[in-house]
Amino acid sequence: MRRLPRRALSTACLALAVPARAQGRGEEGGYPAAPVTLVAPFAAGGAADLAARTLARFAPRHLPNPGAGMVVENRAGASGALGTQHVARAAPDGQTLLLARVSAAAILPALDPRTPYAWDGFTMLGLLDENPFVVCVRADAPWRSFATLLAALREQPGGLSFATTGPATLLDLGVRHIFATAGLPLDAGVAKPYRGGGEAVAALVAGEVDFLGNNLSDTIGAIRGGQLRALVVGLRRERHALLPQVPSAREVEFEALAEVTGWNALYAPPGLAAPAQAAWVAAIAALRGDAGWMAATRAVGSYPRLLPPEETRDYVRAQVALYHDLGRRLGLI
CATH class of the missing domain: 3.40.190.150 (Bordetella uptake gene, domain 1)
Structure with a gap:
């Protein structure tokens, strides 16, 4: 096999390197130069x-x-x-x-x-x-409406638990907002912390907690999959297009729930x-x-x-x- 002269080899390598560098930075070398x-x-x-x-x-x-x-x-x-x-x-x-x-x-x-x-x-x-904010329970839970969940919280103070992602997060503040609006003490339910909304949903599906209030994006998969039952979606407007069977906050006469999103x-x-x-x-x-x-x-x-x-x-x-x-x-x- 005939070898290329050193100068020709260097020129060939340079020719390959320049397009590769240009491709990595975009044709005009614009922002961003890296991921x-x-x-x-x-x-x-x-x-x-x-x-x-x-x-x-x-x-x-x-x-x-x-x-x-x-x-x-x-x-x-x-x-x-x-x-x-x-x-x-x-x-x-x-x-x-x-x-x-x-x-x-x-x-x-x-x-x-x-x-x-x-x-x-x-x-x-x-x-x-x-x-929007949505309140969910497991699909096999006894509470089939938002009103029955509130009644259980009222009858069993501190007897039910909910998943949260920590103090001062939407999952925690939203649920305590529900407690206060319903005239319940802020510790009407026991908070169990998780690292994120996905983990909180998994905890409810696994039965580690009794209910949760969460972003709809976190819960929609488990709701559609039949693992969770949504009780209310925090909307003042019409029902959510993805959950036409679930009442809005206005329908359950709890419009304060729409304040958190x-x-x-x-x-x-x-x-x-x-x-x-x-x-x-x-x-x-x-x-x-x-x-x-x-x-x-x-x-x-x-x-x-x-x-x-x-x-x-x-x-x-x-x-x-x-x-x-x-x-x-x-x-x-």
């Missing part, structure tokens, strides 16, 4: 994780360099504060972003002054979706570089016309609600005020 890490601040299988993986699947195609992609990293703990704080301290180069959740991004800052970040201490890129947004560290910020604002706007992202978001029971940065800031500010007021009414602060 973006999207931090989901709760465990796999929950609402934050589902939304993060849906975003990671569809959003990169709308970036200047769609080939770089996005990877999801679950950093659970401290009611979502660990993952959220990690992003707050990350380099503002656009390589680390946060799937912001209502619990860590609004409820914790509203209720706990020890929260290690401010609610507005991020570069807000946009709101993504909202997800899950939502997802995309955040970056403070001081995000302008090119990365512009790229993500454009990508989020482009999701309006992305049938795949829209369908995947609706499939888990969420309502797409894409807002630009300033409207997202106004939305989150109102959420912080709502949960601060709710915490005062519940005696939590």
